[in-house]
Amino acid sequence: MSERRLALARTRIKFCGLTREQDIDAAVAAGADALGFVLWPGSKRGIDESRLARLSARVPAFVTRVGLFVDPSPALVARCAESLDLLQFHGDEPPALCASFSRPWIKALRMREDLDLQMAVETYDGAQAVLLDAYRPGVPGGTGETFDWSRIPARLAKPVILAGGLTPDNVADAIATVRPFAVDVSGGVEADAGLKDPEQMLAFANAVRHADHANLNGW
Numbered sequence: 666m667s668e669r670r671l672a673l674a675r676t677r678i679k680f681c682g683l684t685r686e687q688d689i690d691a692a693v694a695a696g697a698d699a700l701g702f703v704l705w706p707g708s709k710r711g712i713d714e715s716r717l718a719r720l721s722a723r724v725p726a727f728v729t730r731v732g733l734f735v736d737p738s739p740a741l742v743a744r745c746a747e748s749l750d751l752l753q754f755h756g757d758e759p760p761a762l763c764a765s766f767s768r769p770w771i772k773a774l775r776m777r778e779d780l781d782l783q784m785a786v787e788t789y790d791g792a793q794a795v796l797l798d799a800y801r802p803g804v805p806g807g808t809g810e811t812f813d814w815s816r817i818p819a820r821l822a823k824p825v826i827l828a829g830g831l832t833p834d835n836v837a838d839a840i841a842t843v844r845p846f847a848v849d850v851s852g853g854v855e856a857d858a859g860l861k862d863p864e865q866m867l868a869f870a871n872a873v874r875h876a877d878h879a880n881l882n883g884w
């Protein structure tokens with residue numbers, strides 16, 4: 666087992682880009698650890714603050730509510746923060762801004778060819794984890810594309826949340842290769858563009874559980 670996951674057998678699951686009450690119920694029923702809400706108007710999954718408040722109130726205890734921002738105004742983050750447990754920054758936010766909201770936070774790093782991952786992790790030293798996502802120019806996230814998982818070193822100073830093009834069909838391979846702390850999925854569990862599908866969320870969660878079980882047994 667890789668250094669990254671010696672003591673952590675269970676891969677956490679984050680479903681991202683939930684927009685409706687029924688998405689929350691289905692994600693929780695599937696066993697989600699975290700639910701992501703896109704607070705960026707440029708996304709087809711974007712929601713506004715009043716919808717965030719309604720959806721957030723539906724999330725049960727012990728499930729983490731994550732707010733996703735792309736180069737936001739500090740005022741927007743501050744207004745949303747009371748509905749959130751964790752902040753996720755997807756743009757070019759400086760570390761000091763990420764740390765300025767009295768909330769734990771994570772930093773999304775898009776795996777551009779020339780990204781120095783170790784240095785980026787050091788730069789965002791205050792983050793609880795790094796979310797590693799595919800890079801497509803001009804698209805801050807939710808691309809539905811994978812990247813070369815072998816670029817992720819076995820030793821990284823932060824827990825890794827693996828994202829980018831994950832699906833019920835490829836997530837077991839991803840877990841066996843990377844042994845991440847968590848996996849994050851958006852487009853891979855949608856039937857129609859931008860709308861989550863309960864069956865695919867359940868299939869994804871089951872695939873993660875099977876992968877964990879197989880990896881524990883030395884597969």
Ligand SMILES: O=C(O)c1ccccc1NCC(=O)[C@H](O)[C@H](O)COP(=O)(O)O
Nearest residue numbers: 681708805806807809829830850851852
């Ligand atoms: O989902 C979006 O539309 C989005 C837009 C702008 C920034 C980030 C966005 N999503 C962030 C996520 O955490 C996604 O889950 C992650 O990028 C993976 O998406 P996908 O490849 O579709 O699984």
